[in-house]
Amino acid sequence: MQFVNIVTLLTLAVVLHSPCLFAGDSKTSCPTCRTIVDNFVKGLDKTAKKNFGGGNTAWEERALSKYETSEIRLVEILENLCDSSSFECNHMVEEHEEQFENWWFKKKDTYPDLLKWFCIDNIEVCCPRGTFGPDCNACVGGSERPCHNNGDCDGDGTRRGDGKCRCNKGYKGDFCLECDDGYFNKERNDTFSLCTECHESCQTCSGPTNKDCNECKSGWVQDDEKSCNDIDECANETSPCKENQYCHNKEGSFSCKACDAACTSCTGEGPEKCTGCSSGYTEEDGKCTDINECSLPDKSCLRVNEDCVNSKGSFKCVCSQGFEDKDGACIQTEETEENMEDEDSSETVSPDNVHEDL
Ligand SMILES: [Ca+2]
Secondary structure (H helix, E strand, C coil): HHHHHHHHHHHHHHHCCHHHHHHHCCCCCHHHHHHHHHHHHHHHHHHHCCCCCCCCCCCHHHHHHHHHHHHHHHHHHHHCCCCCCCCCHHHHHCHHHHHHHHHHHHHHHCCHCCCCCCHHHHHEEEEECEECCCCCEEECCCCCCHHHHHHEECCCECCCCCCCCCCCCCEECCCCEECCCCCCEEEECCCCCCEEECCCCCEEEEECCCEEEEEECCCCEEEECEEEEEECCCCCCCCCCCEEEEEEEEEEEEEECCCCEEEECCCCCCCHCCCECCCCEECCCCEEEEHHHHHCCCCCCCCCCEEEEEEECCEEEECCCCEECCCEEEECCCCCHHHHHHHHCCCCCCCCCCCCCC
């Protein structure tokens, strides 16, 4: 007795948690139903010429007309309504198989619109376009042109939603008739509104040009003729950028870009635009040029058996070929094969090893 009770409880728990129970009311049940109907129509198309040899004999015509309305054809169509992986679809078809048979044999001449007959009127998971919710009420703005064609009605065509509008870009308000900031009404009456983008210089506007701004966007300023024009942020005596950056003006804004590595400060791109040279560089012919520390009269590398390697903005001291660094001195390398290989690879001077101090 105890055992039976547990089994009953478990079964009940499974049933209660099964998605089957909620399939009729899920968010996706209307789209699923529409897919089923679409695939039904495709199935009708696909089977339209089947079992028909292409000839024209009386026998074939009779066979065709018999197949046209046959259960065989219906089963063929029903088998291809859903992807095998779609639980909701397969469940919906299984659950309403009798309805499909009913429509196929008795209703399809009177109610040729399967979507309306099945999804809307019969299993009640969808509504006609432009309507929403359990009772298929008209969307905001009316079912003909929901949201005045400037937005989406919540729940449109389903048994869900609240019918309110989510306006397209550029539109606002409950009815999507008003223009959003940055847009203006090109055309407007009680039921129609066309909003067009303002000139890029306007925050709000009444027309398409920079003379039609009600208010300039930030980065733009109104001149004497009431037009909004770009502010050249870089024209100021003091740059809005950091010491090692230069200012680049843009329409409606500006940006700061890094100076060349040769400069500590600059007025533009490249070593020619430096106003101060980085260490390791010196001014030469109007631009900051790398100092070759290896050709200075005072030697930069002082140890015995070492070479000076110049690099951009710096230099490096490396032991000469056949010598290696040991305890701060360049010692002759022992001639083993392994060491020969090591020497080969140490010849490459990578910029990572470059001296930072000079
Ligand atoms: Ca600017």
